[in-house]
Amino acid sequence: MIILGIDPGTATTGYGVIRSDLNGRITVLDFGVILTFPTMTAPDRLASIYDGMNLLIEKHTPDCLATERLFFSKNETTAISVGRAIGVVLLAAAKHNLPWIEYTPMQVKQAVTGTGAAHKPQMQKMVATLLGLPEIPKPDDAADALAIAICHMHSAKIMSYRDLAKKSTRG
């Protein structure tokens, strides 16, 4: 299973691509950021994110797109701006028939560190450890995207265990 984790934003969209094999081994295939610049118009920034997403999906042919559900307590202008970026990310998924799943920040923290109360440095260190990387992936948005991908991998594993348990109970 190949998972594409995305941490969307107008200026910086982090991505992380991981593969888990049948033995549960995780391999990092790719991580980084899609950058856009304030000198560009808003539509052109969105087009860059969309084009970058299409390239990533075509390169890695992931089985699933995972993102983090965002919460904004103060600034609805930021919410609209991040919402726009999410819009074109989800559109790229739809255009490739890629299933999409969303996790809360709490679920991502829990999956990566075992606790919903983890701080960012703990998260990043655990991402590096779980993926066998020699150092913390940079920039932060790429590490966040990898954390989201790890969260989905854990969640998918739990779901498949449940399916197996159901089958063995039935059998």
Added chain:
Amino acid sequence: MIILGIDPGTATTGYGVIRSDLNGRITVLDFGVILTFPTMTAPDRLASIYDGMNLLIEKHTPDCLATERLFFSKNETTAISVGRAIGVVLLAAAKHNLPWIEYTPMQVKQAVTGTGAAHKPQMQKMVATLLGLPEIPKPDDAADALAIAICHMHSAKIMSYRDLAKKSTRG
């Protein structure tokens, strides 16, 4: 000049297309809504809006896309959801090199009714009057989109008068 006004939303995206000729006459070319359904996934709803936008742009080859700047005081979930729809609307504009301009709700009211304090029924009545329509355009989102297009037409007219005034001052 052909103007495409859009009032975006995940469920209902209103559109209005108007043309103004050199004598300032306005003609309505098209209005209506792009509908998506709650039974669809979020990415598929966005893909429907995007595909609908592309069809509208290819059919009417507008010179400009106008939208309304949205303000949310309470609900950031709605802001993200509307933000997503705006994202794919702006992407369609970028993919057709269509310039985009945004107006505040106050500017739209002012342009259509002459006062920023107008209520919705007044707005809708004025939209019908200004466009020479026998009745108020339905549904509401289509009337709102036409109002945004009218606002841009007025604003573009004022800008071109200013340009003329500047030229005659220089001359």
